[in-house]
Amino acid sequence: MSKKLLKVIGKTNAEFRLIGEGDKVLVGLSGGKDSLSLVHALKHMQRNAPFDFEFEACTVKYGMPDEHYDFLSAHCAQYGIKHTVYDTNIFDVSQDAIRENSSFCSYFSRMRRGALYSFAQEGGFNKVALGHHFDDTVESFFMNMFYNGTMRALAPIYKTGKGFHLIRPLIQVRESQLRGFAMDNNLQVVGDEACPAMLKDVKMPHARAATKEWLAGLEQKNSDIFKMIKASFKHIHDDTFLDPERWDRDDI
Numbered sequence: 149m150s151k152k153l154l155k156v157i158g159k160t161n162a163e164f165r166l167i168g169e170g171d172k173v174l175v176g177l178s179g180g181k182d183s184l185s186l187v188h189a190l191k192h193m194q195r196n197a198p199f200d201f202e203f204e205a206c207t208v209k210y211g212m213p214d215e216h217y218d219f220l221s222a223h224c225a226q227y228g229i230k231h232t233v234y235d236t237n238i239f240d241v242s243q244d245a246i247r248e249n250s251s252f253c254s255y256f257s258r259m260r261r262g263a264l265y266s267f268a269q270e271g272g273f274n275k276v277a278l279g280h281h282f283d284d285t286v287e288s289f290f291m292n293m294f295y296n297g298t299m300r301a302l303a304p305i306y307k308t309g310k311g312f313h314l315i316r317p318l319i320q321v322r323e324s325q326l327r328g329f330a331m332d333n334n335l336q337v338v339g340d341e342a343c344p345a346m347l348k349d350v351k352m353p354h355a356r357a358a359t360k361e362w363l364a365g366l367e368q369k370n371s372d373i374f375k376m377i378k379a380s381f382k383h384i385h386d387d388t389f390l391d392p393e394r395w396d397r398d399d400i
């Protein structure tokens with residue numbers, strides 16, 4: 149893993165106090181480049197950080213036909229990472245739960261999150277880590293603004309109310325850095341074939357793809373744009389908007 153990538157992850161960990169002494173962390177491992185990078189980054193952190201923590205990985209299996217994660221378990225075993233494939237019937241249940249042409253992405257993501265949380269609770273983990281990166285949070289920010297009418301991004305850490313925190317150690321890493329890591333190391337990654345929606349006759353989510361494309365176009369014209377967005381995410385003047393709750397009336 150490049151020093152630059154590890155430095156960003158270490159800095160994020162310190163800045164938002166994500167993982168510390170005595171933590172027991174469960175990593176949601178899809179097998180995609182992001183969560184695979186995450187387990188390797190945590191392995192590095194475990195060897196080098198001045199604090200001790202435990203972590204293991206869990207892959208939620210949807211119960212689709214031909215859904216196998218043996219190579220992922222073998223990969224984890226090779227690097228001494230404990231990995232569990234958590235069997236669910238999410239795919240079967242979804243046949244009734246999702247109407248044709250309705251939003252499947254949020255459904256599967258919600259169900260998957262529920263399964264991961266159950267596994268975390270059963271195993272006594274105090275943190276659950278996901279592989280979201282900086283491009284994800286920027287896309288979510290603009291999608292929330294353009295399609296949901298809210299200003300929110302993806303939090304680096306939050307308390308779930310289920311007895312553990314959800315953390316995103318890669319939240320300041322660019323997606324291209326993770327793609328580079330996977331390619332440089334010839335990692336076999338799980339792609340879209342692991343997405344249950346691929347087997348269903350439902351609408352594909354265009355909003356994220358469109359937002360990604362829009363941002364890529366902007367970055368082509370101004371290569372500093374993501375640096376500027378990151379700076380702006382750290383300098384929020386929340387009393388300059390139109391939300392009355394953000395105003396301190398005594399101050400005006």
Ligand SMILES: Nc1ncnc2c1ncn2[C@@H]1O[C@H](COP(=O)(O)OP(=O)(O)OP(=O)(O)O)[C@@H](O)[C@H]1O
Pocket residue numbers: 175176177178179180181182183184206207208209260264277278279280
């Ligand atoms: N089947 C799964 N089992 C466990 N965790 C998962 C699974 N699918 C996704 N996750 C977790 O949720 C995060 C966000 O999921 P999403 O589908 O948006 O992934 P992604 O952006 O394609 O990332 P990745 O490259 O890790 O698949 C992943 O990075 C991973 O930590």
